[in-house]
Amino acid sequence: MRPLAVALLAALLATPLRAAPLPYTPSVAEELVIQAPVLATRVDGWIEVGTDGRVAGYEPITELGEPLRSRLRTMVDGFRFEPVLQDGRPVVARARMRLSLVAQELPDRSLRVGIENVTFPDPDGAERPADAPLLKVARRAPIHYPEGIAGAGFDVRVVVAVQANPDGSLRDVSVRQSALVHGKGREAEVQKLLARFETAALRGIARWTLSIDNPTGRPLQADELVGAVVVHFTVENRREPRPGVWAWETRTARRDAPWMDQQVAARLPGVGDVTGQDAFDGLREPRLKLQTDLRQLAL
Template sequence: MKRLWIAVLLLVLCGLASAEGVYAVRKRVEASMVVTGTIVVAPDGSVQSYELDKPDQLPPEVISLIRKASAGWRFEPVLSDGKPVAARAKMNLRVVAKREEGSEGYTARIAGATFGDGTSDEQVSFKDRHIAPRYPIRAIEARVSGTVYLIVRIDRDGKVADVSAEQVNLALVASASELRRWREILADASIQAAREWTYNPPASGPHAKDEYWIARVPVNFNLHQIGKPDTNRYGQWQGYVPGPKEPVPWLSKYPQASDDKGSAADALADNTVHMLGSGLRLVTPLDHS
C-alpha cells in the first residue's frame, strides 16, 4: 500500500494545478475511491454476507480493509410484521487514503457509507435528466474538475421543489478563497440543471405515500467525460480536496433529514440517488481501525 500511495501522490502532484508547495499539497490532498456492492444483514443486525462489485478491479488492500471493518458492523434490525428479518441492500463505501504528516506512510480508512434499500420500487429514481449541467467555460479553461453533492426535495409529481449543494469536492489545489470560488461555480451549474430534473416516486414500501422525498444526488464534472460518470476509473485512487459539508437552510424543516443516521454525502457513486430516511442504519463505527 505504501508504494501505491506514493504512486497516487505523484499522480496528484502531476495532475492538479497548484500554486502552493509540495508540503502544503500533501497536507490537503486526499486520495479516495467509491466502492460499490450489496450487503445482507442478518435478523440480529450483524453482517450475514456482502459482495463487492468488480472485485478484480479493486486493490487487494482495499478489499482487506472492507473485510476487517465489516466484521464489526451492526445495524438496526429490519422488521417485517413486527419481527426481525434478513435484509439485502445496496452498499456504497468511500475509502480514503491520506498521507501521515511527517512520515512516508499513510492511513487508509472507510470515511463514509450509504446502505440503501435493495428494492428499486421503494426508492426514488431518475425519470428525466435531459438537461445536463453545463460545464462552466471558466472551469474548463482552468482545468477544474470536481463532484457536487446535491440535496433535493421532490414533490408528489416527481418535480424538484428545493435543491441545494451540500458538498463540493475538487480535483484542484489552490488557496481557500480560490477553492471556495470554484465550489460555488460548479454548485451553481449543478443547481440550475437539477431544478429541471424529474423523478419517479416510490411505487411501494413505507415511503410510497409520503408527501415529499429528500434525496442526495452527485453531479460529476470531469475533463475526460464532461457531465458523465467516468466508469473506467472504478477501483483507482482519485486525488481531490474535500470540501466542507455546508448547511442546507430548508432541510431542518423535514423529518427525513434528522432520520438519515449519518450517511455520508460524498459516499455515493456517480449516477445514483440516495433517499434520506431510507435504507439500513448502522449503529456501530464505520471503521474500527
C-alpha cells in the same frame, strides 16, 4: 495530482457566467469551507446480515489488492447492525453496500486509512417497498461546464439536494457538497473554482421537473419529496475514477439547507459516497442500519 495555477485561475475565474434568471433563488453558501485534501475511493459489494444483527456474509464486487482486501473483510465482519424486522420478527437481510474509504496524511507523512461512511445504493429500486413513493426526473435542463475554463481540464463532482413540490416542480435546490477530483490547491483558489461549478450545477437543475408516483393515496410529507442529484463535470475523454482506484479529492464541508431536518440530512450522500455514474436518487430509509462507530476503526 495537479496543482492549480494562480495566474491561470485569476484570468479564468474573472469570466462571467451568463444565464437567464431562475424562477427562484437556490440555496447557495456565501463562502465555502474547504477541507484538507484526502485520497479517496469507494468499494462496492453485497452484505448479508443475520437475525442477530451480525454479518453473515460479505461479497466485495470492487477489485482490491492485498492486504487491503483482507483487512477490509475483517473489519466488515465485525460490523453490527440493528436486526431487520418483518412482521415484527427478525429476518436475514441482504443488500448492496458501498464503503467510502479515505486516506489522510499524518504529520509524519504516513497515511491513516479508514472507512468514512457506509451507504446502501439501490440503483434498480430493488429495496424500495411497493407502497413507497417514487421520485423520478421527468424533464431535464442541460447543465453546462462553466464558461471559459474547459481548457484547464478540471474534474469536479457536485452533490445537489432537491426539494420538490407535490406537483413535481422544484421548490428548492441546494448544494450538499462539492469536490475537486484529481487535484489539490490553495484554499482560496479551490473555493473560487468550486463556487463556479456549484453555480453551474444549480442553474441547470433548478429547471428540472420530477414525476412523483404516490401509491400511498395520502398527501406526501416534506421529507418524502427530497432527492439527490450527482453532477460530474469532466473534460472530454476523461473518466471518473472507478471504485477501487484512489484519487485525491479537495472537498467543501457538507452543508444543510434551512429546510433539512436531521433525518433528511443523514440520508443525503456526500461526494465521498457517490461516483460519476450516479444520477438522481429519491432518498429512502435503508433497511440496514449500522450500529458500529466508524470513527473508531482504521485499516
